[in-house]
Amino acid sequence: MNRDDFPILSRTVYNRPLVYLDNAATTQKPRCVVEAMVEEYYNVNANVHRGVHFLSQQATDLHEGARETVRKFINARKTSEILFTRGTTESINLLAYSFGEAFLKKGDEILVSQMEHHSNIVPWQMLAERKGLRIKVIPIIDDGQLDLGAYDRLLQESARLKLVCVTHVSNVLGTVNPVEELTAKAHEHGIPILIDGAQSTPHFKVDMQKIDCDFFAFSGHKIYGPTGVGVLYGKERWLEQMPPYQGGGEMINKVSFERTTYNELPYKFEAGTPDYVGTHALATALDYISGIGMERIQAHEQELTDYALQRLREIDNIQIYGHPEGKNGDAAISFNIRGIHHLDIGTLLDRLGIAVRTGHHCAEPLIHRLGIEGTVRASFALYNTKEEIDALAAGLKRVVSMF
Ligand code: C6P
Secondary structure (H helix, E strand, O other): OOHHHOHHHHOEEOOEEOEEOEOOOOOOOOHHHHHHHHHHHHHOOOOOOOOOOHHHHHHHHHHHHHHHHHHHHHOOOOHHHEEEEOOHHHHHHHHHHHHHHHHOOOOOEEEEEOOOOHHHOHHHHHHHHHHOOEEEEEOEOOOOOEOHHHHHHHHHHOOOEEEEEEEOEOOOOOOEOOHHHHHHHHHHOOOOEEEEOOOOOOOOOOOHHHHOOOEEEEEOHHHOOOOOOEEEEEOHHHHHHOOOOOOOOOOEEEEOOOOEEEOOOOHHHOOOOOOHHHHHHHHHHHHHHHHHOHHHHHHHHHHHHHHHHHHHOOOOOEEEEOOOOOOOOOOEEEEEEOOEOHHHHHHHHHHOOEEOEEEOOOOHHHHHHOOOOOEEEEEOOOOOOHHHHHHHHHHHHHHHHHO
């Protein structure tokens, strides 16, 4: 794949070539994304939707063009269903506030899974505290898959269930959840579903019409785009009924001290000056990966993941979480080596130029379910190579020999 497009990959750390395996935290940026931002600030910059002047119209065209690029990328029906946010976290907070205001009452229930990132737990807990709701949890089974039998039972027995919130891919285990099936089952009970797509969108094609979920959130920075920009997709029929999340410029129709009316979708949910440079850069990133082809990226990363699993299994006393035989796991592998703290492994790998993440990965309930304190996580992107996996395996063998 096109490593030369990513200038940072040719730098060294501690005089060693950088081996960047922390892609689930954030991906590196191709030159075209950074250049799109520089070019816009140098030559186009003006506030969007506000000016009659040339630059404002040009910036608005780029910003609204980005919305269309996102729509196409996730195959949503309409651009009015694409809300720009600061990232997955803000997307879920927006939904928790606004869906909560519109549809939830004391005693209602929300279902989340045991493998959620804190971003898909804490906003619901905060809402539950404000409104007197109950959070219920879909457990996982030992191999790191969702317990689908328990999901069925929870749907059956939860008479006051109003929303299901599940991640598409676990950021710790790489487990890919059967989101079409989860959605169909939720809908059989008349319940809408949010899918957290932070860890799926960078790795394989997602299709809103195929999944048929009601809401879907993802972050720009995990998909080769800039930080500070993300997306909440929502079906129009829900968004129409939900109140704004924040008040300010852009989200209004008319304002007076007596009464304010709100703008149409999607602007009702986009108060204030948007990160219009960020949205254009995100669209540039989506065009970049679409140009490579999501199928090609997925095949490459699957090969890397399979190779990494094979090489990691050679390490003495290693325990790999999730990734059961016969199930395609996504491009993140969490592991521990018995007798060595995960933080020590990460620190020693770092001195060899290898960047991995250690700790609870903002998924403490999952880590507790696994009965551990944390893991080492290696996660892959389109630009990683088998040679880098070899470097990881060699690094781990060296760490083991030191203890
Ligand atoms: N996970 C990781 O290293 P933000 O921070 O808003 O861009 O994304 C939050 C988020 C939500 N859901 C999932 C499944 C995620 O993995 C993340 C971010 C990073 O695993 C940083 S903690």
